[in-house]
Amino acid sequence: MLDVLKVRIYPNKEQEISLAKSFGCSRFVWNFYLNKTNTQYEETGKGMTYCQMAKDLTQLKKLTDYEWLQEPTAAVLQQSLKNLETAFKNFFAKRTGFPKFKSKHSKQSIRFPESCSIKDGNLKLPKLGIVKASLSKNINSKIKSVTVSQTSTDKYFAAILFETGDLTNTKEGKISGIDLGLTSLITVFDGETCYKVDPIKPTRKYAKRLRIRQKALSRKVKGSNKRRKAVKVVAKVHEKISNTRQDFLHKLSRKLVDDNQVIVAENLCVKGLARTKLAKSIHDAGLGMLLNFVSYKLEREGGKFVQVDKFFPSSKLCSCCGHKNDLLNLSIREWICSGCQATHDRDENASRNLRAEGIRILETNTAGHAEIQACGEAVRLVGNCAKKRVSEKQESPATPRKRLAGECQFSVLKFLES
Template identity: 40%
Template sequence: MQLRYNFRLYPTPGQCAALARAFGCARTVFNDGLRARQQAHAAGLPHLSDGELSQRVITEAKKTPERAWLGEVSAVVLQQALADLNTAYRNFFASLSGKRKGPSIAPPRFRSRKDNRQAIRFTRNARFSITAGGKLRLPKIGDVTVTWSRRLPSEPSSVTVVKDAAGRYFASFVVDVAAEPLPQTAAEVGIDLGLTHFAVLSDGRKIDNPRFLRRTERRLRKAQQALSRTAKGSNNSKKATVTLACAHARVADARRDFAHKLSTRIIRENQAVVVEDLCVKGLARTRLATSVHDAGWSAFVNMLEYKAARYGRTLVKIDRWFPSSKLCSACGALAGSMPLNVRSWACPCGASHDRDVNAAQNILAAGRAERLNACGGTVRPAA
């Protein structure tokens, strides 16, 4: 399987200027290619092929005075920008024809130099390398200092240099990782994700919701107010924008770190993990949108998914409409209407339930029922 390994970069001022030039050239090629295809479509001409588009917006454009500066950056960067455009169009056409599952995809749109995130990609054809001194050597940019927090498991096939809104630079390596199965264990767990507690496990454990965004609302509000008091386009406005972006970046980093540590611990402790297939996009349209985004359920489940595949574990997703909260985990009786403010309830069979723990136990039982090795065995856990 392929994974991404991210590391922090610390380019010199000259290298920052070279990276900014590369960002601008890649953005220009992408926009030129998009404009050429839009004009061909408006004129009723056939769809431009990938090779013809590359010849027009890169090879021939370099020979003109208006685009001669495209030759100052690596040609691989320009080709990869055009490859991103071609991929976007293929996904759009596949979505229109119904070949691509999931929500519909909009056609590609122009990239702006004011975007918070800028990125360029180098493949093996660019001959990037890691020097003996541990620096990342990029063509026409130089040797960039890297903070190696861990070793790469294999030779990277590509590297993407990213500049975020906070002005930080990162190198994202794509590497092939072999499966590393962990020792077999009999433990299985069901997880009920929520807002009061981030996760409630079927064994009764409750993981508190860190609420990283809520805890830093005062700092973010002050940074936003300081930005609103500056003149638009001034140097003070740019500084305030970076300050606000750094505050948001700290929140995102803390949330990502929490999700990584928790998902790794759950995968290591359990042979099978069962979660609900939540519709986070729909929940984000409610009045709880801020809390839903702050929880980061989708990122957490995605981490569980790829870590389970890497370490030989099983991840099961059950239907989001499964009545996990109102179903008695002891006798299987379905309770009536139950408002959200009811956090504990008693079943006529005599069992008393914590709503979240009961939901996690029912999620585990439903996941066992869907697994092939559960056929003929005991599905519902003991009371």
């Protein structure tokens, strides 16, 4: 199987110049053939495949006005074309939006698909030579590719994709259900004990610092050197917020994975939740990032991650007798079951129900939760929520179809009620 290690690299001045040229050439190739594909479709009704773009790129580099495209390694530019083709395929498969033009003012990245190696604890890249790197572990297997990126704060990182041995399912631990929220980030029930973890709210923590930096930026003259410096200062605050959140979620997910063999959680649509008035808190909590971290870390160690359907009424069901409280709303944090008179904490009760539902899914030998509706609640359909089915043969790169998010809108109602 394949594994990824992201490390920070420290190129010298010559290597920084070479990387800047590679970033620019890769960005130009992406934008040039994205525009050419759209234009060709408007004229002929057909787009361009990767083979057609790669063949045209070979002829383009022979022209006098485009000789500078020969400076970076050819594999980097070809990889940019492959990424463009993949972007179109993902768009047609409804996994993402229509490909956009790249800007030099955002994050830059290129991929070296071959001829990369580790030498004396550093990274050796084509046409760059040995680049100083901070490796956190030894890589003794074959390296498949290396993706080099530059952040807005002028830091360089390398994501190393390498082969590793197959994992054996030897992990032992508990089965826990986790309920996600904003008051308590997670509520965990492992069958015996129940505990909560509060969110750290990094955006609100650094809000004052960010406001001061942005005020200073707004006073600078556009196009001046001082403004460019102020932009980097603001970017460093945003980077601090992002790093604080990721560090907390990495540590929390590591603790959950170390303590459990199976983790059960809700399959939330965070994109839909981010359209509500709770958008700032949703983004600040990083719910989707936490589930992603837990999922891949469990997979690496041979555990299982079970996601329960978003319409499962985990908060409304009594974990003792199974009675459903339809009158429960978001403002009620504790309630008494009318069936067995048991007193429930809203989040603890939801985590217990999620754990029980996850055990039921494992006992029925179902993969994930794609085939089970899990007592989904009746939700009123909005008129324009139904997905419009269009044949993929009629779609083209130049005519992006309207992306309807009915499923995301449904999950908003479920999250607010849970």
